[in-house]
Amino acid sequence: MxxxxxxxxxxxxxxxxxxxxxxxxxxxxxxxxxFGYPGGAIMPAYDAMIQYPIHHVLTRHEQGASHMADGYAxxxxxxxxxxxxxxxxxxxxxxxxxxxxxxxxxxxxITGQVPSQLIGSDAFQETDITGCTIPVTKHNYLVxxxxxxxxxxxxAFYIARSGRPGPVVVDITKDAQQKSCVFEWSDxxxxxxxxxxxxxxxxxxxxxxxxxxxxxxxxxxxxxxGIIKSQATETLKKFIETTNIPVACTLLGLGxxxxxxPRNLGMMGMHGETWVNKAIQDADLIIAVGMRFDDRVTGNLxxxxxxxxxxxxxxxxAEINKNVRVDVPIVGDAREVLEALMPRVENCDxxxxxxxxxxxxxxxxVRDIKNLPDLGKLYAAHVIHxxxxxxxxxxxxxxxxxxxxxxxxxxxxxxxxxxLLTSGGLGTMGFALPAAIGAKFAEPDESVWxxxxxxxxxxxxxxxxxxxxxxxxxxVAIINNGFLGMVRQWQQFFYGxxxxxxxxxxxxxxxxxxxxxxxxxxxxxxxxxxxxxRTAEATQGTVVIDFRVEQEDSVYPMVPAGADLxxxxxxxxxPGGSEHNPIFETGKDD
Amino acid sequence: xSQSVKRTFAVFVEDKPGVLNxxxxxxxxxxxNIDSLNVGATHEAGVSRMTIVCDADxxxxxxIEANLYKMVNVLWxxxxxxxxxxxxxxxxxxxxxxxxxxxxxxxxxxxxRARAIDMSPDRVTIEITGPQDKVEGLVSVLRPFGxxxxxxxxxxxxxxxxxxxxxxxxxxxxxxxxxx
Ligand SMILES: Cc1ncc(C[n+]2csc(CCOP(=O)(O)OP(=O)(O)O)c2C)c(N)n1
Ligand SMILES: [Mg+2]
Numbered sequence: 001m002x003x004x005x006x007x008x009x010x011x012x013x014x015x016x017x018x019x020x021x022x023x024x025x026x027x028x029x030x031x032x033x034x035f036g037y038p039g040g041a042i043m044p045a046y047d048a049m050i051q052y053p054i055h056h057v058l059t060r061h062e063q064g065a066s067h068m069a070d071g072y073a074x075x076x077x078x079x080x081x082x083x084x085x086x087x088x089x090x091x092x093x094x095x096x097x098x099x100x101x102x103x104x105x106x107x108x109x110i111t112g113q114v115p116s117q118l119i120g121s122d123a124f125q126e127t128d129i130t131g132c133t134i135p136v137t138k139h140n141y142l143v144x145x146x147x148x149x150x151x152x153x154x155x156a157f158y159i160a161r162s163g164r165p166g167p168v169v170v171d172i173t174k175d176a177q178q179k180s181c182v183f184e185w186s187d188x189x190x191x192x193x194x195x196x197x198x199x200x201x202x203x204x205x206x207x208x209x210x211x212x213x214x215x216x217x218x219x220x221x222x223x224x225x226g227i228i229k230s231q232a233t234e235t236l237k238k239f240i241e242t243t244n245i246p247v248a249c250t251l252l253g254l255g256x257x258x259x260x261x262p263r264n265l266g267m268m269g270m271h272g273e274t275w276v277n278k279a280i281q282d283a284d285l286i287i288a289v290g291m292r293f294d295d296r297v298t299g300n301l302x303x304x305x306x307x308x309x310x311x312x313x314x315x316x317x318a319e320i321n322k323n324v325r326v327d328v329p330i331v332g333d334a335r336e337v338l339e340a341l342m343p344r345v346e347n348c349d350x351x352x353x354x355x356x357x358x359x360x361x362x363x364x365x366v367r368d369i370k371n372l373p374d375l376g377k378l379y380a381a382h383v384i385h386x387x388x389x390x391x392x393x394x395x396x397x398x399x400x401x402x403x404x405x406x407x408x409x410x411x412x413x414x415x416x417x418x419x420l421l422t423s424g425g426l427g428t429m430g431f432a433l434p435a436a437i438g439a440k441f442a443e444p445d446e447s448v449w450x451x452x453x454x455x456x457x458x459x460x461x462x463x464x465x466x467x468x469x470x471x472x473x474x475x476v477a478i479i480n481n482g483f484l485g486m487v488r489q490w491q492q493f494f495y496g497x498x499x500x501x502x503x504x505x506x507x508x509x510x511x512x513x514x515x516x517x518x519x520x521x522x523x524x525x526x527x528x529x530x531x532x533x534r535t536a537e538a539t540q541g542t543v544v545i546d547f548r549v550e551q552e553d554s555v556y557p558m559v560p561a562g563a564d565l566x567x568x569x570x571x572x573x574x575p576g577g578s579e580h581n582p583i584f585e586t587g588k589d590d
Numbered sequence: 591x592s593q594s595v596k597r598t599f600a601v602f603v604e605d606k607p608g609v610l611n612x613x614x615x616x617x618x619x620x621x622x623n624i625d626s627l628n629v630g631a632t633h634e635a636g637v638s639r640m641t642i643v644c645d646a647d648x649x650x651x652x653x654i655e656a657n658l659y660k661m662v663n664v665l666w667x668x669x670x671x672x673x674x675x676x677x678x679x680x681x682x683x684x685x686x687x688x689x690x691x692x693x694x695x696x697x698x699x700x701x702x703r704a705r706a707i708d709m710s711p712d713r714v715t716i717e718i719t720g721p722q723d724k725v726e727g728l729v730s731v732l733r734p735f736g737x738x739x740x741x742x743x744x745x746x747x748x749x750x751x752x753x754x755x756x757x758x759x760x761x762x763x764x765x766x767x768x769x770x
Contacts, residue, residue: 130608131608134611135615138662139661142608159662192662194661194662194664194665195662196659317656317659318653318656318657318660320653320656322653325649
């Protein structure tokens with residue numbers, strides 16, 4: 001249960017202020033770092049903070065604080081904590097809260113609120129933040145009495161981390177922080193009458209699943225974020241090594257099953273590999289584990305995996321039959337369900353099915369930009385592939401949202417869980433840098449790399465200043481294409497090439513790093529990538545690398561939104577072909 | 591896909607501030623359309639009961655149930671659509687009614703087991719409780735007289751058998767696990 005923090009004096013039974021109780025509770029929940037920004041309604045809490053063994057990271061914007069708490073949680077599997085004042089402080093958290101909600105990230109957000117007697121009067125900096133965040137939190141609380149603080153924070157952590165995790169907001173009025181009461185803390189198990197986080201799989205559903213698996217000729221297993229959250233990697237590996245079922249990953253599932261494992265096909269969906277999507281369309285059984293059939297992975301639902309029976313292993317009953325009708329739903333923890341299935345599945349070689357997939361794979365791999373010679377141009381895919389090579393696939397990578405995010409997913413092969421953090425569900429630009437800072441606090445020994453676009457970087461670039469103040473090191477690879485690239489790509493494909501509001505002027509990122517007292521590097525040729533990566537790794541403190549990549553490259557393959565999963569736009573042209581593609585121009589390396 | 595029908599859910603919730611807001615917010619954001627929602631106290635302290643009527647096919651009904659259960663303050667959800675149950679709304683109807691029409695209006699009330707509860711020389715106010723369709727029947731018969739005002743509650747519903755909802759620690763109904 002609550003880890004006893006040796007630095008914490010036992011003050012149970014003493015009269016403490018609400019503010020002190022906030023920190024008592026947080027420390028007892030195991031919190032060591034929190035990310036935040038002070039202001040009037042939360043000042044009493046900040047004032048009490050110095051008495052407690054908690055490191056507070058002052059961010060440059062509350063959105064940064066919520067993404068940092070999120071990154072901390074994604075990297076560590078623990079609950080991330082952020083703190084902000086009422087009104088604008090609280091509303092600034094909302095993007096980060098919604099980001100955490102859609103990716104099921106455990107997070108507790110403490111906000112100050114105007115004094116309880118002023119609630120409802122449109123008082124200075126009053127926002128109904130519990131009302132605002134009902135749709136984007138797992139649960140939230142308004143606390144108006146100091147006695148409620150400790151039990152509420154305990155409950156908030158319990159709800160945030162149990163079952164399908166999610167963000168919880170605890171809004172505490174200023175008077176509740178200022179008033180005192182006797183501090184009480186219970187270590188007993190929390191029982192909430194209306195909350196059931198754990199489900200055990202039903203025996204008959206397991207039986208049905210075993211039958212389907214036994215009889216399948218062309219099965220495929222989907223590895224979602226649930227595999228990582230339930231720490232099912234090892235179990236899944238055993239399961240796959242017995243059954244030889246090929247694995248496709250969702251974006252958030254990358255790393256849950258080793259990318260270099262021979263049975264791992266790669267990512268599915270809109271920018272998934274062609275062979276993965278084709279295999280899905282040809283499969284006769286899908287075993288979907290810890291994923292939710294998002295529209296970005298299914299494409300047109302009417303033509304989606306029509307020949308496949310579907311087993312859906314998922315912790316949240318509300319996900320069952322939401323987007324795709326399944327034949328066998330198994331509600332339960334991914335690892336527990338796989339462990340229950342494990343002794344009942346048989347060894348199987350499936351030579352035909354695996355050979356078939358290899359064949360469709362062979363056809364597409366030719367188009368892979370990675371295999372092309374260095375023609376003097378710098379392509380994002382090259383940068384990311386090189387980054388993968390020179391960091392030996394071991395970095396903890398945090399991506400932003402856009403083309404670079406998809407290239408990262410395609411070219412940085414993740415063999416370990418919790419080594420790729422990305423905003424999948426909400427697709428929040430500006431996520432990467434602050435989330436990486438949070439991740440670095442969770443995993444200080446990891447080599448943390450941000451891969452972001454020139455657009456998204458500028459949304460939260462002020463957090464460079466947080467890196468400088470905290471003296472922490474993250475490496476920031478800006479894939480600078482001079483465009484809001486993913487939107488430009490859609491304009492190219494679907495809007496007649498009209499580049500409306502996507503060309504982007506950026507500051508000199510090297511000078512920007514310099515202005516923060518940090519290191520900035522610029523890379524314009526592929527031959528310079530390695531040196532830059534090695535310099536960044538060897539340099540103390542945060543390093544920003546401005547990778548000046550080709551401006552109008554696109555992410556392939558691509559399933560247009562709502563199109564059939566097997567109808568993918570592939571990278572045009574191939575060596576020896578005649579179609580025009582800038583990638584295949586011969587260029588001088590000048 | 592099965593047919594979309596009017597569904598009735600009995601939803602037991604903790605009697606805490608904001609719970610109605612949370613439930614309403616859930617229906618709005620998942621675009622589950624509410625026909626009517628009624629909420630009131632039960633015989634158990636701290637437990638309120640909602641009756642929610644909405645259009646949904648079988649799949650959607652399961653998802654509504656599962657989503658309601660995800661809310662921390664929701665204790666028990668019972669889809670009573672296909673159970674033997676008693677469904678009632680209450681309506682107050684104020685109609686034009688002069689002296690000559692009075693007998694006829696009162697006779698109509700008799701037929702529908704409605705009651706005249708207020709009267710003035712040129713109008714009468716009628717109270718009726720019953721299933722929604724009975725109320726609608728009365729309204730259509732009264733319409734020619736000229737309805738001046740109408741107010742009605744949402745449906746409240748209860749199954750006919752004695753269902754023991756162990757409200758303090760509800761067990762999970764099987765349907766929570768077997769959504770197929
Ligand atoms: C906060 C936010 N606003 C807008 C978008 C829509 N959007 C998705 S990708 C993208 C372009 C991102 O550009 P950049 O950061 O330069 O990355 P690139 O695609 O060029 O790699 C935009 C605007 C978003 N995802 N998030
Ligand atoms: Mg860009």
